[in-house]
Amino acid sequence: MRKYIINSIFMLSIMAVIFSCQNQETVDLQNYMSNGKDIYKSRCQNCHGENGEGLGELAPPLTDSVFLKTNKSRLACIIKNGINEPLIVHGKEYKEKMPAFPELADIDVAQVMVYITNSFGNNQGFVPYKQVSTQLQNCK
Amino acid sequence: MNKIISLIAICLLFVTILSSCQQEKKLPFYGERHTETIKDSSGADKIDTVYQTIPNWSFLNQDSVVTTNRATDGKVYIADFFFTSCTTICPTMHRNLMTVYNQFKTNPDVMFVSHTIDFKYDRPYVLKKYAQKLGVDGAKWQFLYGSKDSVYTLAEKNYLVAVGEDSTAKDGYIHQGYLVLIDKDRRIRGAYDGTKKDQVEQLKKDIPVLLAEYKK
Numbered sequence: 001m002r003k004y005i006i007n008s009i010f011m012l013s014i015m016a017v018i019f020s021c022q023n024q025e026t027v028d029l030q031n032y033m034s035n036g037k038d039i040y041k042s043r044c045q046n047c048h049g050e051n052g053e054g055l056g057e058l059a060p061p062l063t064d065s066v067f068l069k070t071n072k073s074r075l076a077c078i079i080k081n082g083i084n085e086p087l088i089v090h091g092k093e094y095k096e097k098m099p100a101f102p103e104l105a106d107i108d109v110a111q112v113m114v115y116i117t118n119s120f121g122n123n124q125g126f127v128p129y130k131q132v133s134t135q136l137q138n139c140k
Numbered sequence: 141m142n143k144i145i146s147l148i149a150i151c152l153l154f155v156t157i158l159s160s161c162q163q164e165k166k167l168p169f170y171g172e173r174h175t176e177t178i179k180d181s182s183g184a185d186k187i188d189t190v191y192q193t194i195p196n197w198s199f200l201n202q203d204s205v206v207t208t209n210r211a212t213d214g215k216v217y218i219a220d221f222f223f224t225s226c227t228t229i230c231p232t233m234h235r236n237l238m239t240v241y242n243q244f245k246t247n248p249d250v251m252f253v254s255h256t257i258d259f260k261y262d263r264p265y266v267l268k269k270y271a272q273k274l275g276v277d278g279a280k281w282q283f284l285y286g287s288k289d290s291v292y293t294l295a296e297k298n299y300l301v302a303v304g305e306d307s308t309a310k311d312g313y314i315h316q317g318y319l320v321l322i323d324k325d326r327r328i329r330g331a332y333d334g335t336k337k338d339q340v341e342q343l344k345k346d347i348p349v350l351l352a353e354y355k356k
Contacts, residue, residue, distance in 0.1 A: 046228065046235075047231045056238075057273035058270070058273045058274060096273075
């Protein structure tokens with residue numbers, strides 16, 4: 001009986017290790033998503049909308065997966081430094097100005113970026129903080 | 141026994157309070173008030189409460205046309221204070237106000253009035269571009285430009301909305317995001333936080349209540 005218990009505990013811990021290893025990225029993704037959502041709500045939702053629908057012609061929607069994919073490497077810079085150049089989103093031209101968010105740390109930028117690229121019908125997966133940090137150092 | 145009686149009494153009290161609420165569904169009055177003695181139709185003295193009203197005003201609208209209180213006289217309207225380069229509460233306020241606008245678009249008794257508090261930058265043509273990009277067309281929603289003095293005084297003294305310049309604020313101005321509901325007699329009948337969805341929903345329910353007061 002004792003042997004049986006020890007055996008099952010052993011098995012369980014091995015399973016736990018495997019499980020957590022396999023899912024480190026999933027866990028990170030979940031973390032980023034939940035923190036990113038909070039940041040989105042407090043800083044971005046006013047302009048881009050609860051469901052990323054945008055606001056008239058004043059702010060573009062965040063639902064154009066093709067735009068987000070094509071601009072993947074500069075999204076972090078857009079979020080941190082704002083942007084003020086004509087953009088084509090969903091085939092419509094936007095000529096407005098998005099403010100900078102200098103108060104966002106690199107990790108915040110990474111989290112909100114992962115959130116928007118995996119919400120509103122987008123599904124671009126995880127981007128680790130280190131990669132975002134490098135992108136932010138090379139903003140034009 | 142005593143307990144039962146008092147319980148029944150309390151229940152009755154609740155029922156009367158509830159039913160009286162339902163019967164007289166009337167919106168409150170905001171601001172200062174005073175009483176005046178007036179003569180009624182039979183010549184007898186009568187005491188009447190006089191409420192704070194919005195004074196006459198005159199501003200330029202988004203088409204650069206001089207617009208006065210005559211545009212809103214005899215109508216129920218919703219007023220707010222904003223500026224076009226505001227990156228914080230204004231987009232949310234106007235996103236929410238848009239839903240009110242869309243609901244009452246075809247009602248000739250309802251109007252919308254947005255005052256810019258950015259007297260430096262928000263000239264009428266800037267307001268026009270903003271309105272168009274928001275999705276507003278026509279005279280039902282007026283975007284008004286005026287001098288700092290006239291707009292700020294109107295906001296704080298008459299609509300009871302705090303506004304101001306503040307160099308430490310992100311966009312250089314601070315203001316409250318109230319949507320103020322004005323009745324056909326220029327009295328303040330409601331103030332709703334335009335950044336809160338539930339309060340904006342309440343506004344949508346209160347507009348018909350206010351309109352109904354005039355149907356009798």
